[in-house]
Amino acid sequence: AQKVTQAQTEISVVEKEDVTLDCVYETRDTTYYLFWYKQPPSGELVFLIRRNSFDEQNEISGRYSWNFQKSTSSFNFTITASQVVDSAVYFCASANQAGTALIFGKGTTLSVSS
Amino acid sequence: SAVISQKPSRDICQRGTSLTIQCQVDSQVTMMFWYRQQPGQSLTLIATANQGSEATYESGFVIDKFPISRPNLTFSTLTVSNMSPEDSSIYLCSVNGQGRWHTEAFFGQGTRLTVV
Numbered sequence: 001a002q003k004v005t006q007a008q009t010e011i012s013v014v015e016k017e018d019v020t021l022d023c024v025y026e027t028r029d030t031t032y033y034l035f036w037y038k039q040p041p042s043g044e045l046v047f048l049i050r051r052n053s054f055d056e057q058n059e060i061s062g063r064y065s066w067n068f069q070k071s072t073s074s075f076n077f078t079i080t081a082s083q084v085v086d087s088a089v090y091f092c093a094s095a096n097q098a099g100t101a102l103i104f105g106k107g108t109t110l111s112v113s114s
Numbered sequence: 115s116a117v118i119s120q121k122p123s124r125d126i127c128q129r130g131t132s133l134t135i136q137c138q139v140d141s142q143v144t145m146m147f148w149y150r151q152q153p154g155q156s157l158t159l160i161a162t163a164n165q166g167s168e169a170t171y172e173s174g175f176v177i178d179k180f181p182i183s184r185p186n187l188t189f190s191t192l193t194v195s196n197m198s199p200e201d202s203s204i205y206l207c208s209v210n211g212q213g214r215w216h217t218e219a220f221f222g223q224g225t226r227l228t229v230v
Contacts, residue, residue: 035219037221043204043223043224043226044221044223044224045206045221045224047218047219047220047221050218050219091156091157093157093219095219100145100210101147101159101162101208102157102159102208102219103159104156104157104158105156106155106156107156
């Protein structure tokens with residue numbers, strides 16, 4: 001069975017600090033998909049990224065970057081120069097194949113203060 | 115991509131009553147998923163709804179409590195029956211994209227339910 005672990009429950013940083021959110025996944029499948037979502041206080045889920053198991057390239061999108069390492073079963077998310085608007089709950093999730101439901105980690109609450 | 119409209123966005127209900135949540139997708143999809151997010155918790159899958167067949171429920175969720183309808187490929191409803199304060203949660207509808215978006219998971223804006 002799949003499992004996603006986000007060991008960090010809460011993180012507090014000051015604006016402009018860099019912050020990394022950890023995600024460790026477990027799966028027996030050779031093909032799987034990993035996701036990151038942001039949930040601001042308003043409650044909606046905002047899609048950030050999807051990564052396929054066969055694509056270990058790291059990705060950068062503005063201040064966001066993701067480090068996918070199959071050797072350690074990790075898919076970590078880094079926010080560079082954090083801003084107050086980054087304050088939210090961040091969820092890491094996985095799916096064992098396209099078109100199936102997601103398994104979510106418990107989430108990491110990020111608080112960025114000015 | 116897929117755009118999901120979920121109604122109502124929030125509601126406050128009396129215990130013992132039922133609430134039906136609607137989920138409308140702007141394209142035809144095979145499977146629709148219903149999740150629950152209890153306060154301060156992560157998302158938990160309630161059930162998977164396929165058009166033309168009964169929904170498949172996850173462990174801990176039963177049809178009598180959470181009946182689901184899936185009358186066509188763009189619409190589904192989730193009913194929370196005989197509500198108690200423990201049912202206070204955000205309920206989210208989700209679908210997977212089609213075509214080049216088939217590995218994407220899209221979510222409705224959620225229904226924030228408070229049971230008093």
